[in-house]
Every structure is written in C-alpha cells, then in structure tokens.
Amino acid sequence: MMDFLCQSLHYKNNFLTNFERKLLSSSSSAASLSGFLPDSIHVNKKEYRPSIRAVMAPPQPQRPPSTTGLVKQAMTMTEKILARASERSNLDTGENVWVNVDILMTHDVCGPGTIGIFKREFGENAKVWDREKIVIIPDHYIFTNDELANRNVDILRDFSVEQNIKYFYDINDRSNFRANPDYKGVCHIALAQEGHCRPGEVLLGTDSHTCNAGAFGQFATGIGNTDAGFVMGTGKVLLKVPPTLRFVMDGEMPDYLLAKDLILQIIGEITVAGATYKSMEFTGSTVESLSMEERMTLCNMVIEAGGKNGVVPADQTTFNYLEGKTSAKFEPVYSDEKAKFLHEYKFDTSKLEPVVAKPHSPDNRALARECKDVKIDRVYIGSCTGGKTEDFLAAAKIFLASGKKVKVPTFLVPATQKVWMDLYGLPVPGSGGKTCSQIFEEAGCDTPASPNCGACLGGPRDTYARMNEAKVCVSTTNRNFPGRMGNKEAQIYLASPFTAAASALTGYVTDPREFLR
Amino acid sequence: MTTTMASKALQPPPCAFSFSFAPTHRLAPPSARLPLLRYSWPSSSLSRRCNHSPTLTLHATSSSSSSTLEGGEAVEKVFHGECFVLDDNIDTDQIIPAEYLTLVPSNPEEYAKLGSLALVGLPSRYPSFVAPGQPLSRYAIIIAGANFGCGSSREHAPVALGASGVKAVVAESYARIFFRNSVATGEIYPLESAEGRLCKECRTGDLVTVEMEKERGRLTNHTTGKEHKLKPIGDAGPVIEAGGIFAYARKTGMIVAATM
Numbered sequence: 043m044m045d046f047l048c049q050s051l052h053y054k055n056n057f058l059t060n061f062e063r064k065l066l067s068s069s070s071s072a073a074s075l076s077g078f079l080p081d082s083i084h085v086n087k088k089e090y091r092p093s094i095r096a097v098m099a100p101p102q103p104q105r106p107p108s109t110t111g112l113v114k115q116a117m118t119m120t121e122k123i124l125a126r127a128s129e130r131s132n133l134d135t136g137e138n139v140w141v142n143v144d145i146l147m148t149h150d151v152c153g154p155g156t157i158g159i160f161k162r163e164f165g166e167n168a169k170v171w172d173r174e175k176i177v178i179i180p181d182h183y184i185f186t187n188d189e190l191a192n193r194n195v196d197i198l199r200d201f202s203v204e205q206n207i208k209y210f211y212d213i214n215d216r217s218n219f220r221a222n223p224d225y226k227g228v229c230h231i232a233l234a235q236e237g238h239c240r241p242g243e244v245l246l247g248t249d250s251h252t253c254n255a256g257a258f259g260q261f262a263t264g265i266g267n268t269d270a271g272f273v274m275g276t277g278k279v280l281l282k283v284p285p286t287l288r289f290v291m292d293g294e295m296p297d298y299l300l301a302k303d304l305i306l307q308i309i310g311e312i313t314v315a316g317a318t319y320k321s322m323e324f325t326g327s328t329v330e331s332l333s334m335e336e337r338m339t340l341c342n343m344v345i346e347a348g349g350k351n352g353v354v355p356a357d358q359t360t361f362n363y364l365e366g367k368t369s370a371k372f373e374p375v376y377s378d379e380k381a382k383f384l385h386e387y388k389f390d391t392s393k394l395e396p397v398v399a400k401p402h403s404p405d406n407r408a409l410a411r412e413c414k415d416v417k418i419d420r421v422y423i424g425s426c427t428g429g430k431t432e433d434f435l436a437a438a439k440i441f442l443a444s445g446k447k448v449k450v451p452t453f454l455v456p457a458t459q460k461v462w463m464d465l466y467g468l469p470v471p472g473s474g475g476k477t478c479s480q481i482f483e484e485a486g487c488d489t490p491a492s493p494n495c496g497a498c499l500g501g502p503r504d505t506y507a508r509m510n511e512a513k514v515c516v517s518t519t520n521r522n523f524p525g526r527m528g529n530k531e532a533q534i535y536l537a538s539p540f541t542a543a544a545s546a547l548t549g550y551v552t553d554p555r556e557f558l559r
Numbered sequence: 560m561t562t563t564m565a566s567k568a569l570q571p572p573p574c575a576f577s578f579s580f581a582p583t584h585r586l587a588p589p590s591a592r593l594p595l596l597r598y599s600w601p602s603s604s605l606s607r608r609c610n611h612s613p614t615l616t617l618h619a620t621s622s623s624s625s626s627t628l629e630g631g632e633a634v635e636k637v638f639h640g641e642c643f644v645l646d647d648n649i650d651t652d653q654i655i656p657a658e659y660l661t662l663v664p665s666n667p668e669e670y671a672k673l674g675s676l677a678l679v680g681l682p683s684r685y686p687s688f689v690a691p692g693q694p695l696s697r698y699a700i701i702i703a704g705a706n707f708g709c710g711s712s713r714e715h716a717p718v719a720l721g722a723s724g725v726k727a728v729v730a731e732s733y734a735r736i737f738f739r740n741s742v743a744t745g746e747i748y749p750l751e752s753a754e755g756r757l758c759k760e761c762r763t764g765d766l767v768t769v770e771m772e773k774e775r776g777r778l779t780n781h782t783t784g785k786e787h788k789l790k791p792i793g794d795a796g797p798v799i800e801a802g803g804i805f806a807y808a809r810k811t812g813m814i815v816a817a818t819m
Contacts (some may be wrong), residue, residue, distance in 0.1 A: 151660045155714060158665025163805045183661060190661035197663075234799045250712040250736060264712035266740035267664065268804060314648055315706040319735050348709060348734055403648060483623075499657040521710060523650040528658075 057236065095183040116378035118286040119353050120321040123261040123375055127244045128447045136284040142174070142388030144243035144260075144548035147386050148271050150180040151241050152248035152266075154197040154230055170205050171277035176208040177238055178202055181231040184494045188502035192216075199529035209236070219459065219492040227458030227493030230254035230426040235340060235460050237368030242375050246273060251426050253343040253344040257337035258364075259356035259374050264345065284321045284350045285384040286377075287312075291326040293392035298555045300436060301336035302428060302518065302538035304328075304389075306345045310407025311387065317349035320384060323377065324354050328391040335432040342427045343520050346404040397537035398516070402524045410541050413551035421448070421546040422527070423539055424455030424491075426496040428518020431464040433539040438470045438478045440543035442555045447486035449549035453507035454487055462493050487546070499529040509534075516545040583725070629736045636748070636800075638726040638769040640699030642780075643688055644761050645681075649703055650710035651737065653680040655719040657711075673715055674722025686763055695724040700767055702729040702778075704758040707749075709735025714744060720745025727769050729757055729778055729789060741793045745803030749795075750776060753788040760785060771796065 068158045114132055117125065121133050128139040161168065162308060169175055178198050183191035197215065198506050202210035211232060213225040226232035229252050233239055242260035246252065248270045255262035265279070273279050289308060309316075314557075329337070337354045344352035356374035397411040423429065423437055434456065443446075456462040465478040473481060488507075497507040498519040505528075509515060512531035519527075522534035537545070540554035547557065659676050662669035671694060678696075680687035689696045701720070703735075707730035708716055717740050719729070727748040743750040748771065757778065762766065766784035769789070773796060776789030792799075801807035 152713065154663040155665050158663060159805075162665065188661055190663075194661060194663070246710060250710065252712075264736055266712055266714035266743060268714060268740065268743035272743075272804065314709055315732065315734070318706070318732070345710075345712075345736075348706065350735060479584065499652070502658055502661065521650070521652070523648075523652050523710060524655055524682050526652050530680065530682055 063421075081152070081338060083401055086130060115307075115384065116380035118321070118381040118383065119259065119323060119355065119375055119377045120286055121283055121350060121381070122259055122377075123242055123244065124281065124283050126242065126375070127261070133283050135283045137283045138280055139283060140278050141244055141281050143246055143273050143277055144240075144280055145175055145177060145233075145238050145245040146270060147177045147179060147229055147233060147245065147247035147249070147252065148198075149178070149182055149236075149247075149249060150184070150191070150194045150198060151182045151314075152200075152270070153178060153180075154194045155267040156248055156270040156274065157197060157201045159267055162274040162499065163271060168469060169450075170207070170274050173206050174208045176205075176207055176274065177229075177234050178207055178209075179211050179226060180213055181227055181229045181232070182499070183501050184213060184493045185219070185492045185506065186502045186504050188504070191502055193392070199474075209238070219462075225459060227456070227461070228426045228429065228495055230338070230342070231457040231461070233428055234258070235367070235458060237364065237370075240364065240368060240370060240372035241360060242373045246270070246279060249557070250345040251342050253349065254338050254342040254426055255336060256341040256344065256352035257354050258360055259353055261351050262341075263351045268318070268519040282319070282540065284319055286321040286323050286324045286381075287317055288325065288377075288383040288386045289348075290386060291324065291328040291389045291391050293328055293390045295328050295331060295391050296394070298396060298540060298558045299391070299394060300538040300540055301332055301339040302536075303394060303396050304391070305340050305346075306399050306404070306407060306538075307389070307394055308387070309343060309347045309405045310399070312347055312379075312405075314346060314403060314405045315348045316405075317344065317347040319348075319350055322347065322349045322352040323383070324352065326389075326391075328355055330357065330359075333432060334359060335430045338430070339427060339433075346406070346520060396538060396541050396555070398541060398551060399522055401522055401533040401535065404521060404536060406522075409553075410537065410551060411555075413535070413555035414553070416551040417514065418450055418516050418533070418535070418550060420450050420507075420509075420515045420517055421452045421542050422455070422497060422507055422517040422519065423453065423542050424457065424496050424507075425459055425519040426495075427520040428497075428539055428542070429455055429457040429461065429493075429496075431461050431468070433518060434461065434465055434478050435436060435468070435470060436539040437543040438473075438481045440540055440547070440554055440557050441481050441485040441487075441541075442470060442473050442476075444485075444547050446547055447484075448546040450546055452482075452485075452487040452543075452546040453497070454482060454490040455507065456490055456493045458493050462490060465490050485547075497527050499526065516542050516551060518526050518542050621637065635773075636769075636771045636796075638699055638748075638771075640726075640767070641697060642700045642702050642761055642763065642765050642767045643678075643686075643696070643698035643703060644758050644763045644765075645685070645703040645707070646758060647704035647731075648706045648709055649681075651708060651713055651716040652710055652718040653682075654678055654708065655713070656680040659712060660715055662715070664715055670718065670722050673719040674724070677719040677723035677725070682798055698763075699724060699726045700769055701725055701728040701730075702757050702758065702761050702767075703728060705731040707731075707733050708741075709734035710742070712736040714740045717741040717744055717746045717749075727771075729769065731756060731758070742798050743804045743808060745799045748792060750792060751790040752778070753790045755787065757787055760787065 125133045127141040180195045211224050211226040213222040215221040239255040239258040243260045245255050245262040246265050250264040252262050252264040254353040341352035398410050400406040469475050491506050509532040514533045516535045516537050518539050521537050524530050544552040544554040675694050729750045738749050741747050765780050768779045770777045775792050778787045798807045801810045
C-alpha cells in the first residue's frame with residue numbers, strides 16, 4: 043500500500059523528517075483496522091472477499107517507550123519483523139511504517155526499469171544506498187535470441203559495474219550456461235542457496251514470488267519498479283503492517299503428498315483473493331517436518347492467494363540449511379503465544395489427497411484422482427515453485443517406481459546451476475546409485491535444460507518449452523491464468539512434482555498413488 | 560495550476576476550450592455541466608487519440624478549498640468516455656503478457672509500445688481493447704470485478720494501461736501489488752465501487768462519467784441512465800495527481816535530489 047502517513051521518528055534522511063511534520067499536522071481522521079477476531083477454528087467459505095477499506099490509514103500517535111511500565115503487546119512474527127525493521131518497540135496491524143530493507147533483489151525483466159527510475163529520480167551519478175545489500179540476478183529471459191532481452195542483461199551488467207554491486211550473478215555466454223561461473227539461475231532459489239535469506243530480516247524483490255523467502259522466517263514480498271527504485275536510493279520502504287492468517291498443519295505427511303499439494307489445498311480453500319493484504323503464517327507439526335525446499339514451495343505461492351507475505355518459523359532445519367551459506371548474524375523472531383490472528387485454519391494433513399489447480403485459476407482446486415479422464419499433451423517440471431532439487435528427486439521417485447517411459451513430452455528445467463548439478467550428481471534413494479538425470483533419460487524425458495525461469499511465464503517466442511499452441515499441460519509452476527505459459531487457449535493444470543511425473547507416465551492427469559503403492 | 564502527467568510519452572494536444580469551476584462546486588448531473596463539446600484538434604497522428612472524449616479537469620483553487628492536503632489542491636477530477644468491462648481476477652498476464660516484459664517502461668519509446676499492447680492477453684471472448692495497429696485505446700475507463708491486477712508484481716501492468724490512455728479503473732477490489740504500483744507510478748486512478756458489481760451493471764462501450772472528490776466519488780452511466788457510488792480515492796489521489804510517488808515527493812518538498 044502506498045500509504046504516506048509516516049510513523050517512525052528514526053531515520054537518517056532529512057526529507058522524511060519534514061514530510062512527517064507536515065503529515066502529523068494534517069487533520070484527517072478515519073477508522074483504522076481495529077480489533078481482531080479471536081483465534082478460532084474456521085474453515086473459510088468461497089464467498090469470502092476481503093474489502094479494501096481504506097487507501098490511507100490515519101497518523102497514529104507514537105507509542106511511548108515501555109519505560110512507563112506498559113506491558114508489551116503480543117505480536118505475530120510478521121509484526122515483530124516489521125517492528126524491528128522500523129525501529130519500533132511494537133506495532134499495530136494497519137499502521138504504516140518506514141522499514142529498513144536488508145536485501146533488495148532484482149532481475150532482468152524489472153531491473154532495467156528500476157534502474158531507469160533510480161537514475162531519473164536520484165540523478166545519473168547517484169550511488170545506491172548499499173552496494174552489498176542489492177542482489178542482481180538475471181534469470182527470466184536468458185537463453186533467447188530476443189534482442190531486447192539480451193540488452194536487458196547488458197543493462198544489469200553496466201549498472202552493476204558502475205555501482206560496484208557485490209552480488210551480480212552475471213551471464214555472458216548464453217550458448218553454454220556452465221561457462222558462466224557467476225550465473226545462478228532462478229532468483230528466488232539463488233537467493234536461498236547463496237545465503238541471502240535470513241530469519242528476521244526484510245527482503246524485497248521486483249518479483250511477486252519474492253514471498254518464497256518467507257520460508258526462512260523473514261518478511262519477504264514483491265514490489266514494483268518505482269518502489270524498488272526508491273529503495274535503491276534510500277534503503278527504506280513504506281509498508282502497511284498486515285494482519286496474519288494462521289495455517290496450522292498437523293499430522294503425518296503421507297508419502298504421496300508434497301508441499302505443493304498443501305499450498306494448492308489452502309489456495310483452493312481461501313481463493314485467489316483470500317489473503318489480500320494479509321500475512322500467511324504456516325505452523326504445525328507437518329510444517330516442522332518439511333525441508334527448507336518444501337517450505338519454500340509453501341511460501342512461494344502465498345502471492346497466488348493474494349498474500350502480502352508468508353512466514354514459517356525458523357528452527358533447526360533452517361539453521362542447518364544456512365550453515366556454510368552465510369556468516370551474517372541473524373536473529374529469528376517468533377509469534378507470541380497471545381498474538382492475535384485474523385483467522386486460524388487447521389488442517390489434518392494425514393487426510394489430504396493430491397490436488398491440482400485446474401485451468402484457469404490457482405484456486406480452481408480439484409482432486410487429482412477426479413481429473414483422471416483429462417488427456418494431456420505435455421508435462422513441465424521447473425520454476426522456483428517446482429524446479430528445485432527435491433522437486434526433481436520427487437519426480438524421479440515416480441519414474442523409478444514405474445520403470446516405464448513417459449507418454450507425452452516432459453520438459454525439465456532446473457531452477458539453478460546447483461540444481462542442475464544435483465540432477466547429474468546426486469544418487470536417487472532406492473535406485474541403486476542412479477542419478478536423476480539417468481532416471482529421466484530412461485523414462486524418455488527431455489534432457490534437463492539450462493537453468494532459468496523458462497516457460498513458467500511464457501517468455502519470448504523462442505523460449506524452450508513455451509506453450510505456443512492450445513494444448514493441455516500439467517505443470518509444477520505457480521500460475522495458470524489464461525496465456526500464462528504462452529498460448530491464450532492453452533490449459534494448465536498446476537500440480538506437485540509427484541502428480542506431474544505420474545501424469546507424464548499415463549498421458550492423463552494422474553494421482554501419484556497409482557505409482558506409489 | 561495545470562495537471563502534468565510527466566511520465567506520459569504522448570500529451571493531449573492543446574484544447575480549444577478551457578474550463579474553470581468555482582471551488583464550491585458540488586457534484587451535479589453531468590448534463591448540467593458539460594457543454595456540447597466541439598474541438599478542433601491539430602491534424603496529426605495525435606488526432607486519433609481524441610476519438611474518445613477528452614479529460615476534463617476541475618481545478619479547485621487551494622485558497623478556498625477546505626481540507627486540502629499539504630502541498631496540493633484537493634483532487635477533483637472528472638473522466639468521461641467509453642468504458643471497457645472486465646470480469647473478476649484479471650491477472651497481470653492478461654493485462655500485459657510476459658513476452659512483452661522485455662520492454663522497459665522508463666524508456667519512452669518502449670513505454671508507448673506497452674500502451675499499444677495493453678490487455679492484449681485477454682481471452683478472445685473480449686473485444687479488442689486497443690485496435691490493432693493503434694497506439695492508444697478508445698476506452699478511457701475500465702470497469703472490472705474483484706481482485707483486479709492479481710498475479711505478478713510487474714509494474715508494466717498499470718504502466719501499459721496508463722500508456723494506452725486509460726484514466727481510471729473502477730473495480731470491485733484490487734490485488735495489493737497492482738494497487739500499490741498504480742499509486743506509485745501515478746499511471747491510473749484505481750477506484751473502487753462502493754455498491755454492487757459494476758461489471759454486471761455496465762457493458763463495454765457504455766458512455767460513462769467518473770467524478771472524483773476527496774470524500775466521495777460517482778460513476779454515471781449515460782447509456783443505462785444509472786448512477787453508482789464510488790469509494791473516495793482519499794489521500795492516494797494527490798499522489799497520482801502529481802504523477803506518482805517521486806513527483807509527489809518533489810511537489811511536497813521532501814525529495815532527495817541527487818544523493819551522493
């Protein structure tokens with residue numbers, strides 16, 4: 043929300059001080075989001091549509107410090123992260139606060155526009171606020187002959203050199219991704235693998251799936267070029283504190299279910315606008331049992347429910363993952379026991395079944411087994427949502443269990459160089475030492491492609507695996523609105539890697555239990 | 560003070576008429592306020608832009624307006640023209656398909672190109688929003704259902720709409736990143752209907768007038784004869800009016816010029 047009423051008294055730039063003085067003297071008043079529904083077990087109906095009540099929130103008086111003996115109010119994880127980032131002792135949801143940004147990420151699609159705005163507004167010779175806090179990751183339109191796309195990567199490079207950006211994952215030789223030692227691949231996975239995601243921090247990116255990083259117990263959300271240009275110059279952003287929806291997932295995860303099934307289940311429950319302007323917190327024994335990559339899948343699709351950000355509390359799994367990836371100090375935060383949540387949803391994971399999102403909406407949920415008569419033309423396994431190492435291991439497990447060949451073209455696009463290397467290096471459990479790549483080859487899949495965002499969002503016409511005809515595809519990606527992967531009439535079924543692999547083997551949308559029993 | 564839309568590549572040609580209204584003007588039925596419009600546009604490619612009725616802007620002089628925001632006059636705006644009606648959940652891929660994201664919005668030529676491609680991703684059951692080969696749309700106002708602009712954070716979405724000539728979107732509700740980007744760029748006014756589903760009450764091609772004041776808004780459909788209440792744009796209005804967050808910051812005297 044671009045709300046301009048500023049709360050914080052602590053900032054370095056003079057212009058904010060003047061602005062704040064002017065605002066606090068204005069006489070506007072309006073209702074703010076006050077009071078919350080108590081914690082309740084609540085299964086939401088499909089008609090629930092949150093209305094955006096106010097464009098602006100009124101100026102709130104600054105709370106006095108707790109030296110007066112005031113008891114600190116209970117806060118959710120998201121509130122705590124934003125409180126610390128805005129140097130406040132506590133916050134209310136609905137408040138607008140200036141937040142210090144820890145990491146700003148941009149890529150080849152939105153980077154050039156962001157850079158253009160930065161230079162236009164701060165000056166041709168302006169310097170970014172912190173050359174170590176900006177991570178520039180070309181990943182969207184890389185392996186293409188599109189001239190503008192190639193030019194956009196050049197723009198990123200010129201800027202990174204000029205600003206001496208510490209983290210720029212460059213690619214020069216498009217004909218062979220392995221010849222580029224700095225190149226990583228899909229930004230959200232690269233951020234995680236390179237140790238830029240840390241509990242308790244604020245990470246912004248010019249991409250809607252930036253919420254992926256919430257898996258690390260941080261506040262991570264997507265912003266546009268203009269906001270990003272602003273952050274580039276100042277290191278701050280104005281954010282409205284979102285209320286939190288809590289999703290408690292308990293029960294043992296069945297061996298035919300993956301995190302993708304969980305998030306599709308949730309989105310189908312609350313609809314594509316069910317979490318608009320809200321934070322989504324994922325807790326419960328099932329969530330605790332998930333690996334970091336699975337937690338990323340969960341948080342990745344928060345945006346598909348309209349969510350502002352998603353969070354998973356950091357724990358030993360998180361710390362183990364981060365070991366060796368980052369030496370920066372971080373301080374995780376956790377929701378207080380008495381924190382107020384807007385709604386709480388409880389799931390017994392052991393009762394859930396593999397699901398898909400049918401065309402043309404991520405909330406068009408259906409059981410995979412009820413779509414078994416849907417004939418498909420291809421399968422796509424890739425993207426930040428479903429192209430990580432564990433996603434491919436899952437697909438390999440299905441192919442291994444079947445031993446047969448796929449019936450439709452099956453495209454494999456690893457998210458990053460690391461994932462690609464894992465496909466060729468990691469042994470698949472229960473295979474007698476075979477790698478994913480061997481299993482994929484034996485199953486007749488396409489050779490794993492160069493790591494990038496690929497056809498998840500269509501892209502330039504020559505993008506590998508782009509849907510250029512009105513066909514039917516089962517995909518491990520994140521959106522299936524009309525035209526998402528290219529052709530407007532093409533039909534996309536969003537699914538887990540298990541379901542995608544199972545469907546490839548039959549040529550129809552298939553419940554993975556067909557191969558896991 | 561004239562409203563400037565600094566980031567627009569194409570400016571409307573100078574009008575033969577200019578309007579000024581007393582600051583105490585109240586919303587009245589449009590027929591009482593809009594005289595018969597006759598313009599003579601300079602004959603140029605820009606004349607195509609004027610196939611839809613141009614924007615009329617009320618300027619309230621700040622001295623006599625009550626509750627003005629710091630740094631600007633109260634926002635009173637009127638937009639008039641044909642509307643284009645959309646359903647729920649129009650996502651950013653439909654507003655501007657991903658293959659066109661190689662166009663950089665801060666580049667004026669590419670900005671204009673984005674305008675010509677606005678809503679080209681809509682399914683074929685919709686009429687064409689921008690006629691093929693044209694730089695701009697004939698529709699000045701979009702009427703949409705719930706969750707407009709869902710999907711990606713790409714700023715190309717509100718930019719493409721603004722570049723195509725859209726002045727305002729009147730939707731039931733918005734996805735948050737799209738809403739935020741609309742205000743930050745100042746490209747379009749993201750208005751919300753206060754009652755009912757306008758996308759069911761209006762049809763593409765209806766002639767409508769959108770009137771905005773700080774405290775309230777109204778959409779009048781001349782084709783159906785109905786009036787509909789809109790939620791006020793509130794304090795986002797002056798930001799969009801100024802041309803976005805940076806322009807607003809400059810106007811209100813808070814911008815950092817060139818940081819070193």
